[in-house]
Amino acid sequence: MKIVVHGLIDKRAETVGKIEAMQAQLAQLMADLDSLDRTIRIFEPDIDLTDGPVKPVPPANAAFRGEVQRFLLDTIRKSDVALTTHDLARRVMEARGLNTSDKALLKLISQRTGHSLAKLRRNGMIVAEKADATGLLRWWMVRAVGMGSDKTDPIHS
Secondary structure, three states: OHHHHHHHHHHHHHHHHHHHHHHHHHHHHHHHHHHHHHHHHHHOOOOOOOOOOOOOOOOOOOOOOOHHHHHHHHHHHHOOOOEEHHHHHHHHHHHOOOOOOOHHHHHHHHHHHHHHHHHHHHOOOEEEEEOOOOOOEEEEEOEEEOOEEEOOOOOOO
């Protein structure tokens, strides 16, 4: 019983620490926002910023370790055709509820998706070929044949 209580107290202390760190970060962000508002009013004194646009920013590491790679493997495995890096990035964004029409975010997620795919290829789980002249890659699963793998039999041929 003491071990459970000790573990819960440790978890509580960790949570309190996170809350304090977030409060400090919030205070800094509020100060930054106030500075931005004052600077904007130098150029536009009568501007109403209360209903200004809000740009959601995805967290840098929103996914748990390995979560994106598992999603990519599952998506590639279930697909009847080889998928491009761009196709896979869009599917990642859709699955995470991100705005797929945000070009800057799509570019960022495409880069992250490409890094995850490259790691999966290095581990021998998937293979790729150039999809077109732009250098975009098309990905598919390595098909197991006996004890080895058959990398020359993509699902799209």
